[in-house]
Amino acid sequence: MSVQVEHLVRYAPGSTRRLLNDVSLNVPTGAFVALVGPSGAGKTTLLRAIAGLDTFEQGTLLLDGQTMGTMRDRARKIGFVFQNYALFPHMTVAKNISFGLDVLPRSERPSRSAIAARVQELLDLMQIPDAGASYPARLSGGQRQRVALARALATGPKLLLLDEPFGALDPIVRRSIRTWLKALHERLGLTTILVTHDQDEAVEIADRIVVMQHGQIVQDATPEELNRNPQTAFVMEFLGEAPSFNGIVQDGLMVPDEAGLLPFAVDASVPPGPVTAMLRPYEIQVCGPDERSAQEPVIPLVAEGARNGYRHYRAQLAERSVPFSIPDFTENTVEIQASGLLDISRARLFRDGERCG
Structure with a gap:
């Protein structure tokens, strides 16, 4: 799924301050793009606009060349993973993963056996095949993050949006899971947009890095080009x-x-x-x-x-x-x-x- 953002403007609620200031971004199908920048740069605001979680005052946002009119339309096409996992503590891992399928209208909902098969397929894909009966509290941070990813992928989305997904993990687990995520992205043929404040993380797994500052994109390039040819002193400093x-x-x-x-x-x-x-x-x-x-x-x-x-x-x-x-x-x-x-x-x-x- 491609993402095309044109001249997006979003204001802070009740203010004339621009959270997004004339942002344009083109993400082709199958790309892995990282949004980086300091706190307040507009990274998460842009990601939430793409997901349809936040509105915007000006501009155009197209998914596969079309506008997505409702959250229901987006929910079937987009997987979203938050930093805090947002897992339901009272549900088993299996029920957390199947949630997006369980709440579909009856006419669109797969059978119970098909849902169970999908859950097990995802558990195997996430390399936690025996975790289905466990509750989130009994899992490690890395395992909970994999469950969150599995839940985001349950409905078969073509676009995966990740908002600081590794922030709560220790460095060793973080390095392991981001390498695994890159392989997963390539295996499933996803389009992935990752928000991170960790420039090393972005350089390691993204095809392109989009550097943001003050609600604007200041440079959009490959990791190699950013290092070789930073266009501003801010980009040079931020990347190392x-x-x-x-x-x-x-x-x-x-x-x-x-x-x-x-x-x-x-x-x-x-x-x-x-x-x-x-x-x-x-x-x-x-x-x-x-x-x-x-x-x-x-x-x-x-x-x-x-x-x-x-x-x-x-x-x-x-x-x-x-x-x-x-x-x-x-x-x-x-x-x-x-x-x-x-x-x-x-x-x-x-x-x-x-x-x-």
């Missing part, structure tokens, strides 16, 4: 640690304000003037003082140990320390001395928060 360095572009060079940083050549399209250079810690490189003039001031470099496949360091500038890292490969022969100079030539340049080089 990004040390920043102020400086000025003059005579084709970016000259940093702080001592111990090497000037570097910039593209001819970057006009002269003040800029902010931003890059990832693993993109910072170190040069020894012998590679520059003796007058170039060097800065102290402190090792902080190895983790997650990198050796981590800090460079002590005059008024702050800056993290940088080097891949911890066995064949890596890079040795960091006690002092040196930082090469930040792999940085992206921003002016007034917008990309300029």
Whole structure:
């Protein structure tokens, strides 16, 4: 199922403040899209509008090219999973999963045996085949999340909407279940839209990441493109640690304000003037003082140990320390001395928060 959102506007109740400000989004059939951004960016508001749970004042929303006039129309086509699972505590797992089928009009409701078969099929799919007779309180967080997903899928929807579905899970379970969810999405041929505040989660499982801020979409791209070519300083910062360095572009060079940083050549399209250079810690490189003039001031470099496949360091500038890292490969022969100079030539340049080089 495709989702097409055009110029959507939603106001806060009783206010002129826009929760969604002229939002347009196209999600083709079979895509896995993550909506990311800080609290209040409009992620959940957009998801609820797509689900039909909230109204909007302006714009158009089409599912498979058509408007969905009633919640009943949407309920058969959309599965929605909330952060808190929203399971019925007084019902068994099996009854929770079958709820959407049990409440269908008699003329549309499958037989009891067909419903029971569907429930067991979903329990098997969720890898909790023996949980049907249990109650939600007796399940782990990861199991409850799988039950919530099974319930959302019971009516055979083509669109799955997930609102912070892993927020209550511990990190180990969270990593496991999101990998499993990606495989489930591909196996069932779903269109999936995920709201998350976890950029690592979005990068790992989504085909596209939609970054939102102040009720607007600021960038919509693949994870690779977002990292390589962020259009704003906000996107650069939101998607991961990004040390920043102020400086000025003059005579084709970016000259940093702080001592111990090497000037570097910039593209001819970057006009002269003040800029902010931003890059990832693993993109910072170190040069020894012998590679520059003796007058170039060097800065102290402190090792902080190895983790997650990198050796981590800090460079002590005059008024702050800056993290940088080097891949911890066995064949890596890079040795960091006690002092040196930082090469930040792999940085992206921003002016007034917008990309300029």
